[in-house]
Amino acid sequence: MDQAHEAYxxxxxxxxxxxxxxxxxxxxxxxxxxxTVLICRDLGYVYAREGALERALILLDRGLAAGESxxxxxxxxxxxxxxxxxxxxxxxxxxxxxxxxxxxxIDKTYGSLAAVPARLVQSYAGIRRxxxxxxxxxxxxxxxxxxxxxxxxxxxxxxxWLSKKR
Numbered sequence: 435m436d437q438a439h440e441a442y443x444x445x446x447x448x449x450x451x452x453x454x455x456x457x458x459x460x461x462x463x464x465x466x467x468x469x470t471v472l473i474c475r476d477l478g479y480v481y482a483r484e485g486a487l488e489r490a491l492i493l494l495d496r497g498l499a500a501g502e503s504x505x506x507x508x509x510x511x512x513x514x515x516x517x518x519x520x521x522x523x524x525x526x527x528x529x530x531x532x533x534x535x536x537x538x539x540i541d542k543t544y545g546s547l548a549a550v551p552a553r554l555v556q557s558y559a560g561i562r563r564x565x566x567x568x569x570x571x572x573x574x575x576x577x578x579x580x581x582x583x584x585x586x587x588x589x590x591x592x593x594x595w596l597s598k599k600r
Contacts, residue, residue: 435473442480450480468508471501475511482519490519506543507554510536514561518588521564524581526571533565564588 438453454477461469474497481490494516501509513536520529540558544550550558571586 435469435476438476447480447484451477454480467500468504471497471504471508471512473497474500475508475515478512478519479515482515482522487519487522491516494519506539507551507557510539510554510557510561513539514557514564517561517564521568521586521588524584524586526568526575526581526584526586530565530568530572533561533568536561537565 435454435457438450438457441447441449441453454473458470458473458477460466461473474493478490478493478497481487481493494512497504497512498509498516501512504512513532517529517532517536520526520532537558540550540554540561547555547558567586571584574584575581
C-alpha cells in the first residue's frame with residue numbers, strides 16, 4: 435500500500451494500480467479485512483480520479499460490503515467516494531443518499547462536531563457542502579429540469595494518505 439501511495443504522489447498511475455491490486459490480492463488471501471477495505475477505498479478513489487467509474491464502483495461496493503464494521507473514517511471515505519462516482523454518472527439522488535448516510539454516521543458516532551477527530555472534520559465539511567449542492571440539483575430535477583442540462587462539478591478531496599506523503 436505504501437508503494438502505491440508513493441507512486442500516486444509521483445503520478446505513476448499504472449504503478450499505483452499494480453501495487454494496489456497486488457496488495458488487495460494479498461489482503462484477501464490472508465483474510466485481512468481492515469486492509470482489504472482500506473485498499474478498496476483507496477484504489478476506488480484512484481480509479482474514479484482516472485475516469486474508470488465502473489471499476490471504481492466495483493471496488494467501492496466491495497469495500498462497503500466487506501467493511502460493515504470498518505472504522506468510521508474508512509466507511510465515510512467509501513461512502514463519499516461512491517457518492518462522487520455516482521454524481522459523475524448523473525445518479526444525483528443515489529449520490530445524495532450516500533452523502534446523507536455518511537453525515538448520519540458521523541453525527542451518530544460523535545454526537546457533535548467538536549468531538550469529530552481532526553482528520554475527519556475536513557471530510558465532514560466537504561460532504562455537507564456536496565450534499566447541499568446535490569439537494570439543489572435534486573430540487574431542479576423535481577421541477578422538471580432534465581439531468582443532461584445540468585452540469586455538476588465534482589471536486590475530490592485529497593485522501594488522507596496523499597496529504598501525509600507531501
